[in-house]
Amino acid sequence: MQGQKLNLNWGIAAAGRITQDFVTALGTLESSPHVVIAVADVEGERAQEFAKRNQISRHYNGFDALSQDREVDVVYVGTLNPYHYAVVRLMLSRGKHVLCETPLCLGLAQARELYALAEQRGVFLMEGMWSRFFPSYDRLRELLLNDSIGEVNLIKLQHGFRLANVERITSRALGGSITLDIGIYALQLGQFVFGLPPVKIIPSGTQLNGDRVDVQTEFILDYGANRRLVALVTGLENLENDAIIVGSRGEIKLSNYWCCTQLTRSNTAPEIWPLPNGKFDFNYTNSCGLRYQAEEVRKCIEKRLLESPKYTHAASLELIAITDQIRRQIGVSFEDVVGPEL
Numbered sequence: 001m002q003g004q005k006l007n008l009n010w011g012i013a014a015a016g017r018i019t020q021d022f023v024t025a026l027g028t029l030e031s032s033p034h035v036v037i038a039v040a041d042v043e044g045e046r047a048q049e050f051a052k053r054n055q056i057s058r059h060y061n062g063f064d065a066l067s068q069d070r071e072v073d074v075v076y077v078g079t080l081n082p083y084h085y086a087v088v089r090l091m092l093s094r095g096k097h098v099l100c101e102t103p104l105c106l107g108l109a110q111a112r113e114l115y116a117l118a119e120q121r122g123v124f125l126m127e128g129m130w131s132r133f134f135p136s137y138d139r140l141r142e143l144l145l146n147d148s149i150g151e152v153n154l155i156k157l158q159h160g161f162r163l164a165n166v167e168r169i170t171s172r173a174l175g176g177s178i179t180l181d182i183g184i185y186a187l188q189l190g191q192f193v194f195g196l197p198p199v200k201i202i203p204s205g206t207q208l209n210g211d212r213v214d215v216q217t218e219f220i221l222d223y224g225a226n227r228r229l230v231a232l233v234t235g236l237e238n239l240e241n242d243a244i245i246v247g248s249r250g251e252i253k254l255s256n257y258w259c260c261t262q263l264t265r266s267n268t269a270p271e272i273w274p275l276p277n278g279k280f281d282f283n284y285t286n287s288c289g290l291r292y293q294a295e296e297v298r299k300c301i302e303k304r305l306l307e308s309p310k311y312t313h314a315a316s317l318e319l320i321a322i323t324d325q326i327r328r329q330i331g332v333s334f335e336d337v338v339g340p341e342l
Contacts, residue, residue, distance in 0.1 A: 015050035081175025149247030160239035
């Protein structure tokens with residue numbers, strides 16, 4: 001029927017905190033065409049508990065059974081970083097559309113392989129760069145296109161939480177890295193605003209822990225023509241987590257810039273996009289905003305697109321290449337970190 005929305009059956013890969021937030025966020029979409037019908041985890045009991053809490057009809061011990069569930073249209077992958085590549089590859093090979101949490105992979109070669117496989121199989125694949133799908137980013141795009149603050153020459157931000165005891169961030173075996181965990185959002189903002197990769201990357205003030213994982217870093221990204229992004233990213237202390245975009249005729253402030261619900265221009269009242277409450281409390285800042293990327297996935301699949309125009313395969317690969325370069329410069333390697341075979 002014309003005008004009828006495509007209904008999307010979701011499978012959830014991993015029963016963790018971020019996947020719980022994703023399912024809770026889906027539940028805030030009124031008259032939702034999104035239905036979660038299955039969850040899988042490497043620990044079957046966790047999947048069973050997750051299914052019971054969220055009233056999901058099926059739960060699986062391991063990801064292979066999820067990949068073979070014919071009623072699952074799309075899989076949200078929220079596993080630990082080293083598992084991403086293998087789980088996404090499995091789902092794509094079985095013809096499933098995939099939304100994968102950032103980072104898509106621990107390196108550029110793996111990411112290229114996954115995007116090539118998705119295109120070969122004719123299925124949708126997106127790295128979950130959720131920032132891009134908030135209404136605030138649509139508004140930011142509009143303001144920049146309208147030249148509302150003039151020529152932009154500087155983005156400055158600080159992003160930090162006390163994460164020193166969070167093993168998935170501090171352990172190299174788990175693909176830990178403050179650059180990959182929250183620094184990637186700073187990098188994507190530079191990409192979003194300037195629309196091209198940096199010509200030079202200058203990291204400084206990097207702190208590696210005993211496992212040779214970056215727990216704090218500062219970097220300057222030089223985009224040429226006197227345009228820069230200057231960022232401090234840390235897992236050692238809580239910071240304000242706002243970004244300031246500086247133009248020749250004013251500034252734009254993004255509060256909680258990576259999941260922004262409030263944007264303020266110079267000498268104007270804040271523009272606010274409040275998020276609804278969910279059935280459960282959210283584990284992470286503004287996680288209800290995961291609803292926006294879920295709806296983007298649904299719209300793209302409805303249009304039979306293999307990638308989102310708001311965050312293309314090429315944009316994802318460009319960003320992964322930048323993180324690879326930063327890690328090389330600061331001495332963080334995942335070459336011997338291989339996720340378990342499925």
